Amino acid sequence: MGINDILVEMKGITKAFPGVLANDQVNLTVRAGEIHALLGENGAGKSTLMSILTGLYRYDQGELAVHGKKVNFNSPRDAIAEGIGMVHQHFKLVSTFTVTENVAMGSDSWGAILKLDQIEKKLAAFSMEYGLQIDPKAKVWQLSIGEQQRVEIVKLLFRGADILILDEPTAVLTPQEANDLYIVLRKMADEGKGVIVITHKMQEVIEHADMVTVMRGGKSVATVPKDYTDETELARLMVGRELDLVHKIETGAPGEVILQLQEITAVSDRGHKALKDVNLIVRAGEIMGIAGVAGNGQRELAEVITGLRPISAGQITINKVDMTNRQPLDIIKAGVAHIPEDRHNTGLVPNLDAYENILLKHYLDKDFRKGPFILWSALSQYTQTLINKFDIKLSVPEAPVKAMSGGNLQKLLLAREISMEPNLIIAVYPVRGLDIGAIQAVRGLLMEARREGKGVLLISEELDELFLLADRLAVLHEGELMGVLEVEKTDIEEVGLMMAGKKGVKGCA
């Protein structure tokens, strides 16, 4: 396949779901040798378009040609046969199997299972060729998120895919890992493969993509070579109006201590110490940021505070009341809102509808129940208010929320948590997967919460965001707090060093 040959040509692709036109006359052309970025707001129709290309959905109207051949796939199998492969946001790996075994399963022919050592050799070859380093014998659960993603990519290469689609691949990666990923993707493009990347990060597009297609409201509004555009124009194309990208920096007015962690130690699911002697204070009216490379105890920290994970030593105090190892319900009643990392199965229930998902934190609320009965009418009114206020796009509230786009799902969760009038908000990667408009909205909401005197614990992997929002920053490294810093008196460099394990000089606050 020569460079610049057209690999995928979509013309006027239209796909309707009950109540929404998810794709409306979309055009997309992907050539061999290019990294093609797909940009668009939450619910713009990106995932739907890629689901059509990978054979999960059939399109209603339009034309799709792959390798110059007209197709309308009946199943993912058909798409795979045409060399199309996708890395989903949620990896589909068997965590107790080794890398090789996972690749063998992905190759979809039973014979492969029997030729594990041959696969191992091939894996080694891929590692050399693309710089995709993975230990073929490692079990998947031992791998970091970035490594797991590499396994997914190798699976596609192994099946001989030459059209690769990645859905928000960098959302879960550290900046370093994201860079490594793009190096790999570039190598593959240079080999004549076509790479499609869905992303919300414009900086990434500018740095790494060749072509950009922007989607808005189900339509493809523009396809431009990246050299002829910039972040501002892309943002305007995405949102359909000028976007105010500058933020008013405001700081908090810290008041009383709301949350106090003393010498907290906790064990992770895998049985090792995930938190070691952590001391932390969050005050009313401040945003306390937690920086650190993902997987250094952030998730456990949030779970410990919200009562989802017991601690083996230490003390947790919320509003001056000892809350050590109390039940999640007690913590909720104490006014703690929680935006968990895993929104799909923890924060939300995918098979329930929007009303029932809002009810998840209100089922004990006097406003929504009368004796043992649920006040469905009050609940549906309230849900509707939230949908309007937070501009959540969904087909109908009665549909299972799993049909909502990733970003809108997150908005629904945020809307519920922020509106329950908490006095402490634990936000874990709250803007992951959100478009720039929604990110602005969420940041605005967190700042508003601070203004109202709520305490916010913001766990984020984006230093820019932490510097923008937080008043103080604590850095986690391998479950240990490296130090607590005043944002005013530190810089990205110092925080970066601490993230890598260097202890802060200022000690713990």
Added chain:
Amino acid sequence: MRLITLEKRMSPIPMAGMVIPVISIALALLAGGVFLALSGKNPLEIYFTLFQSAFGSSYGFSETVVKAIPLALCALGVSLAFRVQLWNIGAEGQFYMGAMAATWVALTYPEGSRWVVLPAMFLAAAMAGGLWGLLPAIPRAFWKVNETITTLMLNYIAIFWVDFLIYGPWKDPNGYNFPLTAPFELGATLPSFGTSRVHYGLILALIAALLVYIILKYTVWGYQLKVVGESQRAAKYAGMSIVKTILLVMLISGALAGIAGMTEVAGITQRLQQGLSPGYGYSAIIIAWLARLNPWAILLVSFLFGGLLSGGFSLQSMGLPAASVYMLQGLILFFILGGEIFNSYRLKWIGGRS
């Protein structure tokens, strides 16, 4: 070379709730028919007789309803447990414990009036059945001990315990040494409609279905069951207690089966005897599945299965063992479970591998 493969479906078949059970039953009848034909009978004739004797006369019809009552109560019970993914297959034992407790009240207070004795029997049966459901729920809730095995084991204990009572301490001295208790006094019997054997347990079954429906659709507790059944992690996150839910669901599940046992001794046999249940608690599992845990559908399916049981006796006159009915039931379950997969997958003809 593979000619047919399974592909994941993005959207479930419309009306899957109706289509799959109906097709499963049809396939079960077909497979059963082949079996009957092989054993030299005419399947059509046999199915006709079965249908005729179950629904074709007023006697047959009333017998069908009589069988449907305990089936429906047990199935409503297990359906609650199934909703939160607790595989309670112990309705049979819970039924026997209910019958046993009701009998104890009846034998202990032979002089009592109906207005006192019957409610006492009802409560005792609900408590005993509930306790028998709670027993396996405790290790399940606290130590994740698989409830499928424990509930099954408790069935045998309950049945043998009742056997012990009716062969021993509770045996009717005037019963010619048969394994049964003395007949209940009038105060311990459930009245019937007219001259039929259809007793007031029917009303209990209807009320139970209505209650289950209301609980699931309109109450906070029903909502909690839904969340726990869908995702335990989300339930924990929302502050719901998984332990409490498991204990309570199994208690109620067992209580419903226990009540079924009470209606059977008070309404039909009017004494405790061996072989009280022809496997109501096991059929209830199939009924609950077939009805997709919907309480109204459970009533309907129980009626059909009641017909299968009552009609089944007529098969003996045609030279077939009564157990053929259980074979049919088994086939139905087999095909529904098999059919489940088509809810999320579809068959695809690929005409050889490329």
